[in-house]
Amino acid sequence: MKYHPFGIVGDLNDKSQSIYEEMKQRGYSRRDFMKFAATMAAFIGLESSGIAQVARAMETKQRPPVIWMHFQECTCCSESFIRSSHPIVADILLDNISLNYTETLQAASGYQAEKSLHDTIKNSFGEYILLIEGSVPMANPGYCMIGGKSAEEILNEVAEGAKAIIAWGSCASNGCVQSAKPNPTKATPIHKIIKNKRIVRVPGCPPIGEVMAGVIVHLLTFERLPELDNQGRPKTFYSRRVHDTCYRRPNYDAGLFVESWDDEGARRGFCLYKMGCRGPVTYNACGITKWNNGTSFPIQSGHGCIGCSEANFWDSGPLYKHMSSFPGFGIESNADKVGLYAAGAATAGIVAHAIATNIRKNKILDSNVQNARDVESEDLDIQ
Amino acid sequence: MKDQKTDMISSAARSKMNFRTMQRIYVFQIPTRAFHWINVLCVTSLSITGYLIADPPAILHSTEAYTLNWFGFNRYIHFVSGWVFTVNWAFRIIWGFFLGNRWEKWKNFIPTTKARWKEIKNVLLQDILLAENKQHVSIGHNALAGFTYFLLTSIIILLIFTGFGLYIGISDGWVVALLGWPSSWFGNEMFVRFLHHLLMWVILLFAMIHIYLVFFHDSVEGRGEISSIISGWKFIEEKIWRNYIGKGK
8 A cells, every 4th residue: 555644655646546445445335435425515514415426526536635734733623633523534534635744643754754745845736735723923933943944934835836725723714822912923824924815714722623524525525615704714614603503592592691600590501691601702613513523512511602713712801701801991891881980970070061051150141141031030011 | 912012022122132033944854853863762772782682680580491582582672773773874874965954964064164163162162161152153063063973973883883793693684794794804703792882882971961962052052952853943043044144244
């Protein structure tokens, strides 16, 4: 077998094999393969005829070369991906999509690893899929430097010949925690550096493994990007709020909220809205796809959503409160407090103004009062 | 009878008392007045329901969630009011461009001439230092009020955009998409939510000061400021009116 799990030994010019052929060689049955095709078709939201499309693509299309880059990140995206619920997902998509370069999983190092990267870029220019995990540090070229090249230089080099670029996770999509204020490394998401290509953004910290697999399967099956929203996120997975797909939603509409972590409401599974749950402002598939083979998701385990797939979620106030502090008025000040103080000040101002007006009434009203009639005080001869 | 009465007053007092003769002028047409009061209802309803959405009261209920829907209903009222509010303001903006009378048009709201800036200064002196304002020559809104309403309109537009920016996730309507997409510039909805909530306070502060100043100007100037938004008529000094229509003093 020419194939090596992490792809550096394999002959890059050998494109004769399809993913199905690879699977057969690895001992998967036709039945396993069809189950995989059905699962993936369901995840990417295809109708039942889509199963055949996925299967056909996997049977006939040559496996595309893949480069998986790591910049500033914690590798939780990789972790999430290799733990996606269907066992074939990791096997197929990590092993069989000829992952030619990935810092975390490759066996090679040093010269060999660099050679593999450059061979892929050279031999498969315009063909390979580029998967990026992590943000790019722009403050200092020394950060994340490999082989004497800064992260930005590496990114620009690999992005040029990529057929498709997918930004995995919140780091690559939005910058995540390292770009939170004050952002010392000037961590920058991919779409702010590569501007001439459409970047598929798959945010989340990490994104759901099945979502990541679904995006890749969509690319392989249809050879085009999935439908994206205005932030570049695949609509299939990011068009609905966690809140609108949450099983606790009836409690929200009923006005039943958890007030503290150990109260009766928490025991009875009330809505976590007042505990700062970010479900109402977070777009993700957690409520539907869930995590760890559909076992659970944060809200199901009793903790509010922290909005990890939204841009700047680290800088949007405390995770257990909805209202962020009001800039310039201290940490505990929120819009309501500032508003109330302003309303109080306005009331005081109005009262003072009204008193002053009445004290100075005669002067202010001078012309009007003199020119108006106050019949009782006038000595008029009216019958 | 009438003549007799007038004579009685005039003979005794007219020469002595220097009457301030007022002209009754139709300033605000029915659509403008309707807009104002619909807006009052909407702002009231939106502020109450919106505040409840931001900070719902603690209720512990013994029955299951499916028997209750008060919070969902509260949101529903907020959305309905929001739609009425939006259509109402869209109407007012169009009315101000093409249809309204000379005092309802947008040119009254933007101080483009030196005279208007001067009036703004005078009204500020009148409002803040309680100075007597003899230069108050506007017949509709005074220049400061007009400019304030222009700024208010900008805030209202921002409120509508942020509101639909939060609504966009649960609607496929094209109006929602059109009004909601600018909010995606803010990056995430947490900030949109914060801004939407903060602007509510700006509107409430405006309402407080607006209501007070209407009372103040009504009593100080005697032009029927309050009743003008009910009846549409304002009372303007004969002298100002004659100047306005170019008939000299």
